[in-house]
Amino acid sequence: MNPSAPSPHPITSAERAAVLASLLPSLRQQQGQTLVIKYGGNAMTEPALQQAFAQDVVLLQLLGLRPVVVHGGGPQIEHLLQRLGKQGRFVQGMRVTDAETMQVVEWVLAGQVQQEIVGLINQAGGRALGLTGRDGGLIRARALRLPDATDPSLWHDIGQVGDIVAIDPALLHTVQAQGYIPVVSPIGCGDGNQSFNINADVVAARLATSLQADKLLMLTNIPGVLDRQGQLLARLSMAEIEALVADGTISGGMIPKIAGALEAAKSGVKAVHIIDGRVPHAMLLEALGQHACGTTICVD
Helix, strand or coil, X not given: CCCXXXXXXXXXXXXXXXXXXXXXXXXXXXXXXEEEEEECHHHHCCHHHHHHHHHXXXXXHHXXXXXXXXXXXXXXXXXXXXXXXCXXXXXXXXXXXXXXXXXXXXXXXXXXXXXXXXXXXXXXXXCEEEEECCHXXXXXXXXXXXXXXXXXXXXXXXXXXXXXXXXXXXXXXXXXXXXXXXXXXXXXXXXXXXXXXXXXXXXXXXXXXXXXXXXXXXXXXXXXXXXXXXXXXXXXCHHHHHHHHHCCCCCCCHHHHHHHHHHHXXXXXXXXXXXXCCCCCHHHHHHCCCCCCEEEECCC
């Protein structure tokens, strides 16, 4: 330690009170608002960020907001597939999902990952309840037909990857009315009781639309949407997004994230943000309108 370095100035009680008082207008405005959170990236794998995320979710509920968590789990799925000697494969950011892979997806998402998140939120003082799209007919799905990115006349068979047919949010309303925080795994149910693996960004966006959410926050493991020089794009319109996809700046797994975010914004979700989940309490800062730490998606 450098002995000449100044000691951190301790926050006084008066300063804490001033910070809380400054939040009052924002908190009054947001009372009762629904907030859908896509939870992914480093925030899911680093213990300190996991704890901060759970604390933020509980605090947002205590402050009068109605959070709904939708989680991913790509790295965990990939890890288990590798342990089983199975190589994951992706087409245009979508995981190719045969019957065996679908079993792994359900084990990891509805078992391991979901229950870890539920436990973290409960440990932080909240009451979380884990759900999948199967529960209460929440997410009806069918096999996704994926057109080729360069030749629209060609279609890719990516197995049990789901395209959302309908969402029935009745169960989420019931769960929230009882004071629980829903934690949703992105698994849908189709005809014949078939399970479908659905991109979590897409699920979060469609749930936000169905719930008429006031905000959609999508946590990722980068600062937000970056240009070709690696600089953060703080605000993106529909036309700018189309140009970035066309020139390859937005590609791979970012495509469904951006598409979902844009669709939510077009469907009436008032605020859509892609934020850096590596920043402690980034979600809380963004949700309370105190700090912009990512990219805002706009229709105009």
